[in-house]
Amino acid sequence: MTTNADSHLPSADPVGGEDRPWFKFYPDAVPTQIPAVVEHSLSDMVRNAAANHGDNIAFSNLGGSLTFNEVDRLATDFAAFLQNDFGLEKGDRIVIQMPNLLQFPVAFYGALRAGLIVVNANPLYTVSELRETLQDSKPRAIVVMSNFAHKVEELLPGSTLEHVVITDAGDMLSQPKRSLINFAADKIKHMVPKFSIPEAVPFRAALKRGSEATWKDPELAQSDVALLQYTGGTTGGSKAAMLSHWNLLNNQEQFMGQIRNTLGEDRQHVVIAALPLYHVFALTVNAIGFFRFGSHNVLITNPRDMPGFVKTIHKSNPDGIMLVSTLAAALMDDPNFAKTAHSGLQITVAGGMALRSSVADRWREMTGKDITEGYGLTEASPVVAVNPTHIAPRQGTIGIPLPSTDVRIVGEDHMDVALGEPGELAVKGPQVMRGYWNNPEESANVLLDGGWLLTGDIATMDEDGFLRIVDRKKEIxxxxxxxxxxxxxxxxxxxxxxxxxxxxxxxxxxxxxxxxxxxxxxxxxxxxxxxxxxxxxxxxxxxxxxxxxxxxxxxxxxxxxxxxxxxxxxxxxxxxxxxx
The missing domain is CATH 3.30.300.30 (ANL, C-terminal domain)
Known part of the structure; x- marks a missing residue:
């Protein structure tokens, strides 16, 4: 089936004469096409969010918090430090390697404000895996949590890294909690292996030095690359999707339209960010979308600490939780989760992997709320489709395409298959990446004429536009x-x-x-x-x-x-x- 008759790809006539049969599922408050994004960059978005939401809490973690104004100010300080002390210039790459901490949004938005391209690195990477990322992206700087700095020390010789910023878990907290948490992590729990990087700059020192320097606007454009997000792509083998400011700004607007409609805008909402911000789903939805919306994001550093996680949920009484199916199952297996009040919970979104029906049923029984399943991939910034949040989700489906998103189901010849028949899901929209970093051959394999992205996932479409993933063409x-x-x-x-x-x-x-x-x-x-x-x-x-x-x-x-x-x-x- 096709949804766009003027594609450069061969296409059949739309089934039933309707280009987009799912449009009827959007409420009046959610347009089928998103408005033009007004910000030139994610840096502009942070500035606007601070102007709109000021001293409201933007992020909290480990007992500390940052307001929207503080995120804006600290991001500017960090940007000024990167420009003046490190001499980094627009287009340089910088790696961020840390779990969900208050430092993450400061480092992320500060790097972007300096005109840099952020490379997210999983803290669980081995030395070999981190080496591959460094060799491919060729960054000039890295911001790393001290727990993982010993790996960076090993890789510094022979790498392109010129500068290292090191942060401890409690760095953004007030005293005495900061010292207590950092001391406990290092000396009591022995979570910080020994390392020696004499030239490394502590994160707090970087912020102080930046506050005394002048930030220079790098004059970013929407088309500039903001993020290199490593993925296996649709064909396997690690490669980096180039996601622009425009991609990320548009995707959060596509996704957040339904969220705004469901939650309303009469007050500030509390959302649990249980998935790591170095993963593109949480980055786009929590660090960008809910931040721009003015929500309070509660960052979970270690979701495997189930007692602590449940305690945070109980204390926060959130309006929304973003997670994956397995994490929802683990929460429900904790006896204290059933005792936690869920009265405020309005929306739970599961992404990243298929939602098991048994998990969805248990969640509904335990919380009285549905889990909304969606679908995405890194190359699409990442969200492509989601079950409408204002109606009961259609179990077993990934929902309907987001606003301003076209989809096709095609065969090996890229011709449209009959409605209901399986084929490869192809996607077109403002969220589709610019291509793979330094990999034109792989880019050409998945980005076809007319702006279509081949996802590598085998899907079917119901008569009313709901999509089902039935297999993976890729072997991920x-x-x-x-x-x-x-x-x-x-x-x-x-x-x-x-x-x-x-x-x-x-x-x-x-x-x-x-x-x-x-x-x-x-x-x-x-x-x-x-x-x-x-x-x-x-x-x-x-x-x-x-x-x-x-x-x-x-x-x-x-x-x-x-x-x-x-x-x-x-x-x-x-x-x-x-x-x-």
Whole structure:
């Protein structure tokens, strides 16, 4: 099915003569086309949010908070520091590697205000994974939480990094809480491995020096790249989507139209940001969308600390929670969550991975509210579709396309398939990326004439426009909303001298949606599962490591020798595992 007859791609006539059958599901307060974005940049957006919401709390975390005015002022201070002390210029890249802390929005918006391009790095990255990011993005600076600075120290020689800013967990808190939290993390919990980077600048010192310097407006344009967000893309293999200020500003406007309609604008709302801001979903929805809307974002640093998480929810009595299916399930498994008052909760949005129907049913029974499921991908900034928030969600679907978003369901020849038939989901809208960083070949594979993005996901469309994801053309393993690439696991395993061949795939997991499983052909029969697991700990972040390792005599391959990952699962019926 098509939704845009003037596309440069071949297309069939719209089914039923209706270009966009889902428009009827938008309430009168939500236009089907978003208005033109007035800000030139995300820096302008921060300035406008401060003017509109002033001394209201914008972010809170670990018992501290920042108002909209404080975010605006501190971002300017950090921008001035980056320009004057580090000499960074428009277009330079800067890595931010930290969990959800008050420092994150200050560093993020400060870097953008200086005209820099932000590169988000997962704090769980191993040295090898961080090295790949640094080699590809070639940043001049990094802002890193002290817990992970030892990895940066190892990578500094031979990298393009010239400058390091280091922050401790409690840096944005008032005394004595700041010192207590930082002391506990380092000396009591031993969460900060030893490191030595003599030239590194403490985050608080950077802000002070910036407050004494002059910020110079880099004159940003909407088309300027704001973010390099690493992803496996639609074809696997790590690459960075170039997301512009225009992409990100438009996507939050597309998404927040329904949110504003559901929550209303009569008062400030409290929203739980449980997903990490270095993930593009939370970045766009929480750090940009809800911030621009004037909401109070409660940042959760460690959602795995379930007692602390539940306590924060109880204290905040939020209007909304953004999470993934597995996190919702973990919350409901905590006995104290059922005792928590949910009277204020108006909206819960699950993104990043498929929402399990059992989780949706339990959530409704426990809270009296529905979970709204949506869909997106990094290359689309990321939100593409969502179930309308003013009606009961249609379970099993990813909802309807956002305003100003066109979709098509196409076959291998890029021709439209019949309504209801499966095909690859193609997307067009202002949220679609500019392309992959320094990778024109991969960009050309997914960005087609007319501005269409091939998502790599196989979908169907109902008669009234609701979309269902039925399969993935790409082989990415989705672990709690994070992309894990089979090739990366295989490459890491095959670096072990006793491994001859390796194949990885995803298998269902109650705790994470999917989990990696690794099939290995031994080069040396003395290789044990324990030995290989210890080796992979040095090469892969925890969520990327295989849950199961199976030793096999051979791997299924194509006639040109490529591992048939889809056929790996069929091996389980015929092989025996070998352990230690």
């Amino acid at each position: 393993i989705l672990v709690s909303g994070f992309n894990v690439f089979p090739g990366e696991i295989e490459d890491a395993a095959m670096l072990h001298p006793k491994v001859k061949e390796a194949g990885a795939t995803g298998v269902p997991s109650e705790s994470s949606g999917e989990a990696p499983k690794l099939y290995v052909v031994k080069r040396d029969e003395t290789l044990t599962e324990g030995e290989l697991r210890e080796y992979l700990k040095t090469r892969l972040a925890g969520y990327k490591r295989p849950r199961d390792i199976v030793f096999v005599a051979d791997l299924p391959k194509t006639n040109v020798g490529k591992v048939l990952r889809r056929a790996l699962k069929e091996l389980d019926a015929d092989i025996s595992t070998a352990g230690e």
